Amino acid sequence: MKALRKYLDKIRPNFEDGGKLHWLHSTYDAFETFLFVPNSTSRSGVHIHDARDSKRTMTIVIVALIPALLMGMYNVGLQHYMALGLETSLLTKFIYGFLAVLPQIVVSYVVGLGIEFIVAQIRKEEVAEGFLVTGILIPMIVPVDTPLWMIAVATAFAVIFAKEVFGGTGYNIFNVALITRAFLFFSYPSKMSGDQVWVRTADTFGMGKGSVVDGFSGATPLGQIAVSDAGSFGEFTFQGITGQPLSISDMFFGFIPGSIGEVSTFAILLGAILLISTGVGSWKTILSVFLGGAVAVVLVNLFAQNAIMEMPVQYHFLLGGFAFGAVFMATDPVTSARTEKGKWIYGFLIGLLAITIRVFNPGYPEGMMLAILFMNAFAPLIDFYVIDGNIKRRLKRATPAK
Amino acid sequence: MANRINIKKGLQIPLLGTAEEVIRGTVKSEFVHICPEDFHGITPKLAVRVNDVVKAGTALFYEKNHPDMLFASPVSGVVTAIERGEKRRILRIVIKADSNMQYEEQHVKNVAALSGEEVKKSILDAGIWFLIKQRPYDVVALPDKQPRDIFVTGFDTAPLAPSTDFLLQDKEADLQAGLDALAKLTTGKVYLSIGSTTRLKGLREAKNVVITEFNGPHPAGNVGVQINHIKPVNRGEVVWTLNAPDVAIIGRLFNKGITDLTRTVALTGSEVKQTGYYHMAIGSELKSIFAQNVTEGISLRYISGNPLTGRKIEADGVLRAYDKQVTVIPEGDDIHEAFGWASLSPKRYSAGGTYLPFKKKFRLDARLMGGPRAIIVSNEYDKVFPMDIFPEQLIKSIIAFNIDKMEQLGIYEVAPEDFALCEFVDTSKLELQRIVRKGLDLLRKEME
Numbered sequence: 017m018k019a020l021r022k023y024l025d026k027i028r029p030n031f032e033d034g035g036k037l038h039w040l041h042s043t044y045d046a047f048e049t050f051l052f053v054p055n056s057t058s059r060s061g062v063h064i065h066d067a068r069d070s071k072r073t074m075t076i077v078i079v080a081l082i083p084a085l086l087m088g089m090y091n092v093g094l095q096h097y098m099a100l101g102l103e104t105s106l107l108t109k110f111i112y113g114f115l116a117v118l119p120q121i122v123v124s125y126v127v128g129l130g131i132e133f134i135v136a137q138i139r140k141e142e143v144a145e146g147f148l149v150t151g152i153l154i155p156m157i158v159p160v161d162t163p164l165w166m167i168a169v170a171t172a173f174a175v176i177f178a179k180e181v182f183g184g185t186g187y188n189i190f191n192v193a194l195i196t197r198a199f200l201f202f203s204y205p206s207k208m209s210g211d212q213v214w215v216r217t218a219d220t221f222g223m224g225k226g227s228v229v230d231g232f233s234g235a236t237p238l239g240q241i242a243v244s245d246a247g248s249f250g251e252f253t254f255q256g257i258t259g260q261p262l263s264i265s266d267m268f269f270g271f272i273p274g275s276i277g278e279v280s281t282f283a284i285l286l287g288a289i290l291l292i293s294t295g296v297g298s299w300k301t302i303l304s305v306f307l308g309g310a311v312a313v314v315l316v317n318l319f320a321q322n323a324i325m326e327m328p329v330q331y332h333f334l335l336g337g338f339a340f341g342a343v344f345m346a347t348d349p350v351t352s353a354r355t356e357k358g359k360w361i362y363g364f365l366i367g368l369l370a371i372t373i374r375v376f377n378p379g380y381p382e383g384m385m386l387a388i389l390f391m392n393a394f395a396p397l398i399d400f401y402v403i404d405g406n407i408k409r410r411l412k413r414a415t416p417a418k
Numbered sequence: 419m420a421n422r423i424n425i426k427k428g429l430q431i432p433l434l435g436t437a438e439e440v441i442r443g444t445v446k447s448e449f450v451h452i453c454p455e456d457f458h459g460i461t462p463k464l465a466v467r468v469n470d471v472v473k474a475g476t477a478l479f480y481e482k483n484h485p486d487m488l489f490a491s492p493v494s495g496v497v498t499a500i501e502r503g504e505k506r507r508i509l510r511i512v513i514k515a516d517s518n519m520q521y522e523e524q525h526v527k528n529v530a531a532l533s534g535e536e537v538k539k540s541i542l543d544a545g546i547w548f549l550i551k552q553r554p555y556d557v558v559a560l561p562d563k564q565p566r567d568i569f570v571t572g573f574d575t576a577p578l579a580p581s582t583d584f585l586l587q588d589k590e591a592d593l594q595a596g597l598d599a600l601a602k603l604t605t606g607k608v609y610l611s612i613g614s615t616t617r618l619k620g621l622r623e624a625k626n627v628v629i630t631e632f633n634g635p636h637p638a639g640n641v642g643v644q645i646n647h648i649k650p651v652n653r654g655e656v657v658w659t660l661n662a663p664d665v666a667i668i669g670r671l672f673n674k675g676i677t678d679l680t681r682t683v684a685l686t687g688s689e690v691k692q693t694g695y696y697h698m699a700i701g702s703e704l705k706s707i708f709a710q711n712v713t714e715g716i717s718l719r720y721i722s723g724n725p726l727t728g729r730k731i732e733a734d735g736v737l738r739a740y741d742k743q744v745t746v747i748p749e750g751d752d753i754h755e756a757f758g759w760a761s762l763s764p765k766r767y768s769a770g771g772t773y774l775p776f777k778k779k780f781r782l783d784a785r786l787m788g789g790p791r792a793i794i795v796s797n798e799y800d801k802v803f804p805m806d807i808f809p810e811q812l813i814k815s816i817i818a819f820n821i822d823k824m825e826q827l828g829i830y831e832v833a834p835e836d837f838a839l840c841e842f843v844d845t846s847k848l849e850l851q852r853i854v855r856k857g858l859d860l861l862r863k864e865m866e
């Protein structure tokens with residue numbers, strides 16, 4: 017590490033004002049602070065600082081996402097070989113999924129971070145870490161077969177128009193990863209929904225060649241029930257891609273078709289434990305999303321007319337992006353309500369809306385994305401009323417002006 | 419029995435280097451330096467020239483808009499230098515101290531026999547009015563404004579803070595005289611706050627005041643927090659604030675008839691070999707207590723005050739006017755720590771859960787431990803801000819300088835020190851105290 021430190025000190029003058037590479041200063045700074053804790057000391061105010069910084073916070077979120085990412089990768093392979101009717105080892109399935117997902121992660125990071133580095137340089141600021149999380153979220157919430165160029169276009173659009181134009185990390189109104197998904201969803205609907213996109217049937221770098229078995233259908237469980245003719249939930253069975261019935265445990269551990277990140281509720285829960293125990297994610301937001309969802313499901317169940325309206329609450333939580341959205345999207349501190357009371361309201365309404373959209377609009381079987389984006393827009397309003405309570409109390413207490 | 423208020427929010431930063439409760443001696447400084455910038459909110463006008471002979475209590479300068487507000491020399495001697503900075507701003511007044519202290523005769527008597535106006539005039543004339551501060555704006559109190567109430571904090575919860583009980587040992591009579599004097603200055607009440615660990619009888623059983631006991635972590639000892647829980651400041655109201663050791667200095671004026679600006683000061687910090695308490699006049703040079711008594715071979719940060727709100731000084735710096743504590747910690751600019759964001763090191767301390775919790779005391783240095791960012795994490799400030807105020811929203815309104823919003827969100831109730839813990843825990847490494855200080859100064863300019 018000492019040699020590296022010396023090398024960094026040696027090349028530093030090139031990146032400072034007047035240096036040959038001064039237009040790469042933010043980039044140099046980003047790498048230097050990635051490698052070494054900056055040793056700039058406080059100039060005003062407190063003389064000591066907490067060891068937690070933005071990098072640490074984002075690192076925790078990324079670590080929390082890893083279980084879901086790994087389970088998702090394994091599931092990509094699992095679904096692939098099942099579709100082809102081939103028996104392979106657990107490791108082969110994982111490697112297949114890993115290779116299928118890796119290019120998406122690379123594309124999302126290269127495009128997003130590229131834009132971040134350029135903008136930071138133009139603003140003469142340090143590179144903010146926000147995209148490190150966004151960049152891994154994006155591949156996790158899109159179908160595995162989304163073409164790479166689409167991910168590139170959507171990421172660029174979201175980073176520029178949902179974040180940088182507002183001022184960068186910390187100033188955005190909408191969750192950047194969800195804007196990426198929304199952009200894809202409305203621009204290329206055929207690649208984002210239906211029963212063709214959730215299971216990768218093609219080979220990856222020559223791995224896993226073959227043709228699909230008869231009776232294959234790649235519809236997600238939520239997609240199935242949304243278009244089902246069944247009159248009640250009792251007449252309906254969720255089916256895997258080869259027509260086998262799906263159990264609750266398949267849904268919990270994530271052996272069902274769906275986006276990479278959302279399938280394994282088990283892995284998402286592991287992430288939630290980390291986020292809550294470190295205080296990085298708000299347990300109030302997470303809990304209230306589930307509460308809101310549960311209330312909505314109970315209400316819908318009471319007046320059920322068809323299978324999806326009758327679907328019990330545990331299926332709602334296990335299927336689709338509900339859990340993933342609650343744990344990783346609703347808790348984004350920048351776009352969420354910022355007051356503690358506000359978080360209860362914000363989360364509750366997300367849960368309520370997500371189930372409502374899911375049940376009443378078969379065109380959007382994934383209500384979570386829209387619900388969170390919608391509540392992103394309303395979060396400042398929620399905070400406004402929470403804070404207004406404090407302001408009113410202060411005004412009431414004050415004696416009339418003399 | 420005193421009212422008891424529990425403070426839940428806050429943080430006691432576990433730092434190494436609490437001062438041992440032993441008096442190590444008296445610091446006799448050859449030169450004494452008085453820095454007018456310590457007295458926030460005043461414009462100094464000189465009352466002495468170089469080579470003037472002064473006694474302890476002789477006015478060195480006065481406040482431009484209140485010529486009766488004098489600032490006393492803490493020692494007797496000769497004015498040797500008056501250093502000026504940009505726009506002829508007075509940086510420091512240097513006095514060569516006599517070996518034998520001469521005191522200016524202050525002609526004051528027993529407090530009980532004086533009227534409010536007489537008490538006020540005595541304190542102003544003695545040159546120690548600056549010990550009284552006011553909210554709003556956290557500046558030296560304006561003597562011509564009637565305070566609604568006066569708040570005195572009788573304990574200090576700041577990291578490594580000296581024990582107020584220890585500072586006030588044998589000064590209980592002065593403390594009570596000071597409290598009696600304050601009671602004459604307001605038509606409202608004098609509120610004295612004590613900590614749950616306060617044992618000193620002079621504090622616990624003080625007369626002529628309303629005593630409230632606070633129980634909880636820092637910043638429970640901050641007078642701003644106490645006001646917010648006892649009787650918040652509203653728009654248009656003024657309250658005065660002091661701390662107990664300063665009240666004792668006021669009391670000493672009435673008991674002894676002299677201006678005696680000698681304090682008991684704690685020498686603290688992880689880099690001090692032998693901690694302890696010293697007697698010294700404000701403005702005293704500190705090099706004698708640092709010499710051979712601090713860690714060698716590393717870059718150090720010397721602070722007059724505590725690590726949260728103190729002022730950075732040099733190794734040959736002086737005790738600043740309001741401080742009862744001097745702290746030495748590592749500077750940290752000679753440390754290159756690799757991959758800090760992934761660190762599991764037990765040397766790192768965080769109030770949040772992103773590091774493993776270690777039950778021990780820490781040796782923290784002055785590094786920011788990160789780069790400045792926009793405010794990202796929510797509910798971080800609230801956890802260490804036990805007032806009925808939304809700190810993050812107030813900070814944002816100050817940055818935007820939206821006067822209406824600042825007023826609505828409670829700007830009149832706060833001082834920069836109330837945001838010190840928020841600044842410590844801030845993931846975004848923003849200079850919150852500086853933001854609040856600037857906001858208060860600008861607001862004062864707008865309103866007065």
